[in-house]
Amino acid sequence: MEIVKEHFPERIRYTWVRDNYTTEPDVRGTLRDSLLCLAIGRRLDFQRDDYKFLNIGYVLNKEGKMVHAITVGSNYEGILKQPWLTRAQELFAPGDNGQWHLDRREWYWTRDGPVFTEDDCPADTTTTESGP
Helix, strand or coil, X not given: CHHXXXXXXXXXXXXXXXXXXXXXXXXXXXXXXXXXXXXXXXXXXXXXXXXXXXXXXXXXXXXXXXXEXXXXXXXXXXXXXXXXXXXXXXXXXXXXXXXCCEECCCCCCCCCCCCCCHHHCCCCCCCCCCCC
C-alpha cells in the first residue's frame, strides 16, 4: 500500500460510512481496483500485451505470511519483457533485483507425468514369451 500512497495517491479508495468517507484508506478496495493496474501500466508506458503480466495480489513472503505484492510475471504466464521490467523495478524497488515469491493459491508444482507417443517408445526386445 506504501507504493500506492507514494506513486498513485489518486487511486486510493476510502470507505463510505454514515454520509462521510473514512480517513483510513480501504486497502482491499484500493488494491482490487482495476484502474490501479491501468494507472501503473500507463506510468510504465505498457504496450497492450504487457498488462497480462501485471497483477496485484497476495504472495507468501519468506516468513510464510501472506502479504500484498505487485507482480510482473509468474511461472505460468512468463515475465514482463525489457525495457518494461527495468522500468517497473526502478519505480517499485530501486536497487533491488526483484524477488520470487510463492503464490498463495498455486504455490505447488504438480506432476502430470511424461506424455509419450508410440514413436517415442522403442520396441521391447528383451521380453520373451514362454509357454507350456
